[in-house]
Structure formats: C-alpha cells, structure tokens
Amino acid sequence: MDFKKRVLIITGNGKGKTTASIGIIIRSLGHKKRVALIKFFKGQKSGEDKILKKLGIEIYKFGQEQFFNPKKIPKTLKRKIQQGWEQTQKLSEQVDLLIMDEVNLALAGDLIKKEEVKNFIKNSKAHLVFTGRFAPLWLKRLADTVSEIKDIKHKYQNGGGPEKGIEW
C-alpha cells in the first residue's frame, strides 16, 4: 500500500493551532486531495470559512457562538460534540484529510469515548489532524507528529483585542 496514514496533533496555549491546520488544508488541496474540516465547540464565523468553501472544502460546525465555561460545558453543547464525533467517523471514509478543530478539548474532557477514538485512529483511511489545547497523553502516544505551540507573548496580554484577518 502506497498510502502512509499520518496522525498529527497541534496543541499548546499559543496562537496558530487553527491557522496551522488551515495551512495543511491548502497544501493538501494543492495536491488535489479531498479535505473535510470539522469544528468542535466553535460556532461563530471566521474569515477563512468563505475562502475554504469557495475552494470546495466541506466545513462542519458542532459548537455554539456564545462563550462557555470549559469546566462546566452545557448539555446542549455536549450533545453537539457527540454529533460531531459521529460525523467525523463517517467522513473519514470519504476524504483524504480530516481536520478536527478543537477536538482535543473534547478528548481531555471525556466528551468522546477514548476507546472509540483509539479504534478510529487505527481504522481511519484519512490523514488525521487533531487541534486544540490539552491534547491528552494517550493521544500523543498514538500520533506520529506532535507540535506544541507555546504562547511566548500575545497581544491580548498587552490589552489589544482580536484583530480581523489575524485572530478570526
């Protein structure tokens, strides 16, 4: 078999996790790969969405626009995460690359069953990218590539707010 499945994790508290995964999407598109992007937790619009859609990327959102306390995730949101996970498993049979944006938080919070994820990684036919803070250790062990983005300095800390085209 020519295909070598890759399992990437992009984690850490720094800026650039989601944008790094968008870059991988664009790179894969350049090689004519089929790509799906599944956004967990986030429901709001982001600058990249329309460009990605124009390029033929399927974007799925399983989140909410409103702020939530990560230590007390609302039931409605938990249900959405579960739906997202079911969609993810279906999509892995249809695409070459699957980006699971912010999914690490769902794994860290046990919103998705660990055993299911392990089986999924084993059986997926697509390259997999897991992004978000708090990637659990068991996931890191299963990945072949783990990048941790550390926040050395961030505008927010200096009183600036999110900037159009940079943060969203």
Added chain:
Amino acid sequence: MDFKKRVLIITGNGKGKTTASIGIIIRSLGHKKRVALIKFFKGQKSGEDKILKKLGIEIYKFGQEQFFNPKKIPKTLKRKIQQGWEQTQKLSEQVDLLIMDEVNLALAGDLIKKEEVKNFIKNSKAHLVFTGRFAPLWLKRLADTVSEIKDIKHKYQNGGGPEKGIEW
C-alpha cells in the same frame, strides 16, 4: 487611526510555522485584505503555491532548491536574501498583510541589517508576520505576538519522510 498594526512571530523547531502563516493568509483573504507572501531561502515548489496564486496572492521566492548548510550560506543565496529584503520593503506599502517566510534565519545570521528591520517594523503600513527558527531576541521584543512551535514528536524522527500535502 482605525488600523492597529500587528507584528507576529512564529518561531521554534516544530512543524507548523509555514502552515500557520498560510492559515493567516486565508483568514485575511476572507476579509478581503491584500496579501503578499515572500519566501526566503526556499526555492522549491510547495502544494499550497498554486492554490494561493489562484486566490490572488502574490508569491515571491528568494531562495534555492538545493540543500545548503545554514552555517555556510553560499554567496548567491545571500544576494537573493538581500533582494528579497528590498522587495519586502516595497511590498509593505502596497499590501495589508506581509508574510516573511523563513526570514528569521536571515535575521539570526545577520544577512539583513538589524537597524533596517527595526525601521521597517516602525514604519510599515502592513501587518507583519515573521516565520522561521531562531527568531532573535531583539525581534521578539518588537513583536506583539510570539508563538513558539515546539517539536514534541515528529514523523521524521521515526524514520518517515515528508508526505505530500502534509509537509509540502
């Protein structure tokens, strides 16, 4: 003035620096910004190039395809870096976002004059993104956002080679 110029650095030894900057490009495009991407050192093709060009991004390359020893940079390459730097300064007056891919290596190696870069940062009308390993401390001090991507684990270490759509 409405515009708040941002100065971002994406550095560290991990995977995701260039892809993170591509993601910022796509995000900015979604907000109808003008963007230029200047690649220092790298001359080879990458999967993202044709997609970015299709989207109207100007890509400039000032590098070579062949491998080089970073401790002994060839004169021809040094000249290209200098040309790239001149182009960069011109472009900063024409675009909203300027990505300087791998430029940090040129700054760390004193291939571009520090004082010129300081003036450039002060006077640029565009958002600036500096990527690459070895971002010097003086540059970090001038940036508002610094992300360091740490390589926790990488396929290459495990004997795998670069994968189409993932690494290039």
